Amino acid sequence: MIYLCMFLIGFGFTVAGSVTMVLYLNLIPAGLTWLEYFKFILSRNECYLLLLGILIISVTIPKLAHIVK
DSSP states (O other): OHHHHHHHHHHHHHHHHHHHHHHHGGGTTTTOOHHHHHHHHHHOGGGHHHHHHHHHHHHHHHHHHHHHO
């Protein structure tokens, strides 16, 4: 049960981080270059939720698959 909760938390982090990064894509038409965009998202903490969520999901999926078998 704890692995399922961790999976869902990781999924939520991944969604939140990816939505934030997509929302920040609106800065590109405002005059930012791609390099400036990547520098900007690296400075924002909420964009790291994507990486944290992927890490949590990748740790919990093998444990969930082992439990289901």
